[in-house]
Structure formats: C-alpha cells, structure tokens
Amino acid sequence: xxxxxxxxxxxxxxxxxxxxxxxGVSFDVPRGAVVxxxxxxxxGKSTLLRCIxxxxxxxxxxxxxxxxxxxxxxxxAEINRVRRDLGMVFQQFxxxxxxxxxxxxxxxxxxxxxxxxxxxxxxxxECLRRVHLLDKADEYPARLSGGQQQRVAIARALAMQPKAxxxxxxxxxxxxELTDEVLAVMRDLARDGTxxxxxxxxMRFAREVSDRVLFLHNGLIEEAGAPEEVFGAPRSERCRQFxxxxxx
Amino acid sequence: MSAGLREALNLSVxxxxxxxxxxxxAFNFYVFACAxxxxxxxxxxxxxxxxxxxxxxRWAGTLHVExxxxxxxxxxxxxxxxxxxxxxxxxxxxxxxxxxFLSAVIALGLVYSGYFAETFRAGIQSIPxxxxxxxxxxxxxxxxxxxxxxxxxxxxxxxxxxxxxFVSLFKATTIVSLIAVPDLMYRVSMVTQQEMxxxxxxxxxxxxxxxxxxxxxxxxxxxxxxxxxxxxx
Numbered sequence: 001x002x003x004x005x006x007x008x009x010x011x012x013x014x015x016x017x018x019x020x021x022x023x024g025v026s027f028d029v030p031r032g033a034v035v036x037x038x039x040x041x042x043x044g045k046s047t048l049l050r051c052i053x054x055x056x057x058x059x060x061x062x063x064x065x066x067x068x069x070x071x072x073x074x075x076x077a078e079i080n081r082v083r084r085d086l087g088m089v090f091q092q093f094x095x096x097x098x099x100x101x102x103x104x105x106x107x108x109x110x111x112x113x114x115x116x117x118x119x120x121x122x123x124x125x126e127c128l129r130r131v132h133l134l135d136k137a138d139e140y141p142a143r144l145s146g147g148q149q150q151r152v153a154i155a156r157a158l159a160m161q162p163k164a165x166x167x168x169x170x171x172x173x174x175x176x177e178l179t180d181e182v183l184a185v186m187r188d189l190a191r192d193g194t195x196x197x198x199x200x201x202x203m204r205f206a207r208e209v210s211d212r213v214l215f216l217h218n219g220l221i222e223e224a225g226a227p228e229e230v231f232g233a234p235r236s237e238r239c240r241q242f243x244x245x246x247x248x
Numbered sequence: 249m250s251a252g253l254r255e256a257l258n259l260s261v262x263x264x265x266x267x268x269x270x271x272x273x274a275f276n277f278y279v280f281a282c283a284x285x286x287x288x289x290x291x292x293x294x295x296x297x298x299x300x301x302x303x304x305x306r307w308a309g310t311l312h313v314e315x316x317x318x319x320x321x322x323x324x325x326x327x328x329x330x331x332x333x334x335x336x337x338x339x340x341x342x343x344x345x346x347x348x349f350l351s352a353v354i355a356l357g358l359v360y361s362g363y364f365a366e367t368f369r370a371g372i373q374s375i376p377x378x379x380x381x382x383x384x385x386x387x388x389x390x391x392x393x394x395x396x397x398x399x400x401x402x403x404x405x406x407x408x409x410x411x412x413x414f415v416s417l418f419k420a421t422t423i424v425s426l427i428a429v430p431d432l433m434y435r436v437s438m439v440t441q442q443e444m445x446x447x448x449x450x451x452x453x454x455x456x457x458x459x460x461x462x463x464x465x466x467x468x469x470x471x472x473x474x475x476x477x478x479x480x481x
Contacts, residue, residue, distance in 0.1 A: 055381055055384065055385065077389070080388070080389055081387065083384065083385060086385070092376075092378050094381065094382035096379055096382070096383075097379075108386035108387065111392055112386060112387045112388055112392070153382075160386055
C-alpha cells in the first residue's frame with residue numbers, strides 16, 4: 001500500500017473577516033482510515049471539512065488529496081475534478097427535491113463522470129442497495145423519513161466512487177430513533193475500508209468506529225489520538241470537560 | 249333593451265369578418281410567442297446578473313430591471329419603433345427602420361423581461377444554498393448546477409406568477425396596432441372604418457380576448473398545479 005495519505009492537511013488557517021475560525025490545523029488521514037472530529041459547536045470542525053473539499057477556501061495552509069495539492073488549485077474546473085474524489089454528506093441532507101431517489105444518485109455519475117445511462121443506473125442501484133433503500137428508488141425525497149433521506153445522500157456521494165467520504169454532522173438533525181439507521185450504514189462503510197472523516201457528536205460511534213479521534217477547540221486540534229486514548233484518558237482539561245458533558 | 253345596447257350585442261358583423269379578424273388574432277399570438285421568448289431569455293440573463301457575487305454586475309442587472317419594469321408598454325412600443333431606429337441609425341451612420349412586428353417584439357420583450365427577471369431572481373434565491381453546495385461537492389460545474397438543480401425548481405416555483413405575467417403580456421399585445429402591426433385590434437379598426445359599426449366589432453374583440461385569456465390561463469394554471477403536486481408529492 002502506498003504511504004501517501006488519502007488526505008493530508010497542513011497548517012490550515014481560515015478566517016471570515018476578523019474572525020479566525022481555524023488557526024493552524026494539521027493531520028493525515030491514511031487510506032482506509034476513519035478519522036472522527038469532535039468538539040463544541042463553533043470549534044471549527046465543519047469549516048475544516050468544508051475547506052478540505054473547497055466549499056470554503058482556506059486562508060492559508062496546504063491540503064493534499066491522494067497526494068495532489070488541493071490548496072493551490074485556482075480554476076473551478078480543477079477544483080471540481082478533485083471534488084469528484086471526495087464524497088460529502090451534509091447535516092441537512094441537501095437532496096434535490098425535484099428528482100427521485102434514483103435521480104439524485106444517478107445525476108453526478110451521468111453528468112459529471114459522463115457514464116452511460118445504463119451504467120450509471122446500475123451503479124446507482126448498487127449504491128442504494130448498500131444503504132438498504134433499493135425499494136425507494138422511484139420515490140421523491142419528500143416522501144422519505146429523515147434517516148432515509150440521509151441514507152440517499154450517502155448513496156449519492158458513494159455513486160461518485162470517491163477516494164474518501166466526508167460526513168458533516170450527518171446525524172445531528174435526525175430524531176434519535178432515526179440516527180441508528182444512518183450510523184449503521186456508516187459503520188458498514190468503515191468496515192468495508194472506506195476512508196472517512198466524520199464530524200460528529202455521536203461519541204459512542206466515534207469511539208467504536210474511528211481509527212483516530214481529533215478534538216478541536218477554538219480552531220486548533222487540542223487533542224488527537226486513538227479513540228481509547230482520547231476517550232479513555234484525555235490529556236487536555238478542555239477535552240476532559242467536553243467529554244464529561246457527553247458521557248454523563 | 250335600448251337600440252344602442254342591441255347594436256352592441258349583435259355580433260353578426262364581427263362573425264361576418266371572422267376570417268380577416270382571425271388572421272389578426274394570429275398576429276397577437278405571433279407577437280406574444282416571440283416577445284415571451286425574448287422576455288424569458290433576457291429576464292433569465294438579468295436575474296443571473298442580479299444574483300452575481302460581484303456588485304457592479306448586480307447593479308447592471310438592477311438597472312435593466314428598473315428601466316424596463318417601470319417603462320409603460322405603450323411608451324416602449326412607440327419609442328422602440330420610432331426613436332430607437334433613429335438612435336441606432338445615427339450610431340452606425342445610416343438610415344434604419346424597424347418593421348412594426350420586430351418593434352413590437354423588442355418593446356414587449358424588454359418590458360416583460362424586467363418582470364420575468366424579478367420572478368426568476370426570487371425563484372433562484374429561494375433554492376436552499378445547501379442543494380447548490382451538494383451539487384458542487386459532487387464536482388458539478390456552475391453551469392450544471394444552474395441547469396440541473398436550480399432552474400428546474402425555479403420553473404416550478406415561478407409558474408403561478410409566470411402565468412399572470414403571460415396573461416399581462418398577451419393583453420399587452422393588443423397595443424401593437426398602434427404601430428400598424430395587423431393584429432385583431434388593428435383589423436377591427438379597419439373594419440370599423442368600413443362598416444361604421446364600432447359597438448359590435450369592439451364588443452366582439454373584447455369577448456374574443458376575454459374567452460381566449462380566461463380559457464388558456466385556467467388550463468395552464470390547472471396543468472401547472474397538477475405538475476407541481478406530482479413532483480413534490
């Protein structure tokens with residue numbers, strides 16, 4: 001296996017006007033690894049994720065996707081080419097309501113990757129099978145529960161056959177009973193060796209599934225390590241306080 | 249019933265000239281179709297300027313909307329037919345004249361592009377930004393995001409408002425007789441001069457326009473509503 005990490009983040013800064021949200025963040029995500037990012041709201045987790053696929057432009061620092069520099073890309077066409085390799089799942093699902101479930105999943109492989117209709121259709125059905133929604137292919141998103149919508153969003157991202165998946169609080173807007181079905185799909189992906197960065201407030205999931213956990217505070221990685229280290233014996237006081245609230 | 253009222257309601261003369269008048273009505277439809285195409289195209293262009301991230305570009309869009317949305321149809325038709333060719337002719341250094349049909353299409357197309365631009369803009373801005381980001385995150389170009397994610401939803405959302413604007417545009421085609429486009433009203437005026445019976449002729453024209461607009465708008469509204477409900481079920 002190549003030693004080049006799937007994602008490398010080097011000293012990334014991001015400011016919105018005078019507000020510094022990221023103040024120099026560095027970490028690697030090896031291929032096939034699951035990295036969870038935890039931390040309080042406003043700590044910079046989502047911004048970091050959005051910088052990785054250039055939905056936000058970092059103010060400084062370097063980001064490499066499979067060894068290719070993302071940070072130095074200027075043209076939108078080049079950025080779009082790299083984005084194809086990063087599947088993104090959003091907190092609010094962001095499905096396209098005018099397309100059926102199958103339409104949502106087939107759209108990017110057809111239009112962006114240029115696959116034939118039949119090939120893209122087969123790929124989309126395979127992705128829907130992975131998220132256990134094959135029977136909902138012809139429904140419109142409005143007819144689905146939140147958990148089902150989020151699983152469609154995961155299938156949509158998978159259909160681009162990305163090198164890594166980015167999950168931005170994928171279960172935060174779901175009722176507790178719907179959270180489990182989404183987490184189960186994410187567990188399956190992790191088990192299949194999918195490279196993943198997961199921004200989450202689901203501490204149990206982060207502990208069970210992650211290879212590495214990053215605790216962000218105030219735009220910096222305050223603590224990083226294997227889940228048993230971060231959850232079992234956190235070194236930083238802030239991390240300890242944060243976890244104590246969640247694990248109470 | 250007074251003699252005048254009986255005369256107004258006796259539409260036999262209108263019926264007698266039906267062939268000539270029907271050809272005039274066809275011109276209303278031609279002007280409507282061409283002006284609607286121009287208004288939608290220019291309106292979409294202006295709306296895209298209005299939502300651009302660069303302020304000077306947004307200003308250009310606003311200028312377009314404010315100028316044409318606030319220009320009365322009547323004034324624009326006359327201005328485009330008589331003044332615009334003079335100005336353009338002066339600019340290129342030779343005499344220029346627009347055929348009446350072209351003037352009518354340009355004038356109404358411009359005026360209604362101002363209205364359609366605002367409808368498009370409101371529709372575009374109503375699309376949640378997350379849906380657009382989801383498209384970008386899949387590697388879709390801005391053009392693909394516009395054509396595959398934004399516009400199909402905008403069209404559905406703007407339909408009720410757009411139907412009202414199409415009705416207004418069709419009604420506005422009745423003023424093109426001013427610059428001698430041979431539409432229904434123009435022909436009614438011609439027949440009136442010959443027959444000297446304005447009451448039944450103008451009543452016939454009024455009833456014809458009412459029937460067409462009422463039927464077409466009702467059908468389109470019903471079809472549009474069914475389509476919207478099917479999609480967002």
